[in-house]
Amino acid sequence: MPRPFKMLFFFLAGSIAFAATYDYRILSTFRAPTMEKEMNEAAEQGFVFADVMSGETPSRRDEVVVVMQKDTSAPSAQKRVYKLLTTARASTMEKEMQLLGENGFEYKAQTEFKASTAGREIAVIMERDRSIPVRKIEYKVLATVRMSTMEKELREAGDSGFRLAAMTSARGFFSADEICILRKD
Numbered sequence: 411m412p413r414p415f416k417m418l419f420f421f422l423a424g425s426i427a428f429a430a431t432y433d434y435r436i437l438s439t440f441r442a443p444t445m446e447k448e449m450n451e452a453a454e455q456g457f458v459f460a461d462v463m464s465g466e467t468p469s470r471r472d473e474v475v476v477v478m479q480k481d482t483s484a485p486s487a488q489k490r491v492y493k494l495l496t497t498a499r500a501s502t503m504e505k506e507m508q509l510l511g512e513n514g515f516e517y518k519a520q521t522e523f524k525a526s527t528a529g530r531e532i533a534v535i536m537e538r539d540r541s542i543p544v545r546k547i548e549y550k551v552l553a554t555v556r557m558s559t560m561e562k563e564l565r566e567a568g569d570s571g572f573r574l575a576a577m578t579s580a581r582g583f584f585s586a587d588e589i590c591i592l593r594k595d
Contacts, residue, residue: 431481431482433457433480434460434480435479436476437478441523442474442496442533445474445476446492446493453492457478458479458480459518459519462474462477464521489539492535493510494533494534494535496534500552500553503551508548510538512547513544514545514547515536516593517576520591532589534591549591549592550592552589552592554587555588575592576590577590
């Protein structure tokens with residue numbers, strides 16, 4: 411076998427031998443405190459947040475579903491902890507995100523819970539990797555009904571060093587139609 415082909419063969423064979431494998435946990439519930447507890451239990455077993463969705467599931471229930479994943483081909487050195495914040499006010503969400511940001515929690519995703527007494531609540535998933543030193547993160551939550559207002563507020567936040575982390579439609583939340591979550595490391 412000519413030398414370049416021999417090297418390619420060994421490279422490909424080595425790549426196949428080290429392919430990652432994954433395990434998954436699917437968590438579903440109607441309540442944010444229950445989801446936070448289940449996410450942290452999965453995290454203790456080496457799982458990390460992968461994705462979230464809310465809405466009607468095949469069981470015809472309005473619930474939140476979180477997928478947690480674990481790379482089973484790698485040592486489990488990461489120790490994550492999760493917090494779920496739920497509220498119906500932008501100022502409250504910003505304040506709670508800011509407190510967690512001071513302790514190194516990072517924004518991961520947002521969804522909504524259908525609360526039995528309060529109607530729908532927006533939920534933000536925050537994650538902290540305890541295996542790395544705390545780095546403070548500052549958060550800002552913008553909520554508005556007019557895109558021109560949002561653009562103006564985004565520019566002002568950008569001038570202060572904030573970058574966009576997420577944007578979502580927020581009909582029925584925060585008395586606004588659009589929400590932007592920004593962060594500054």
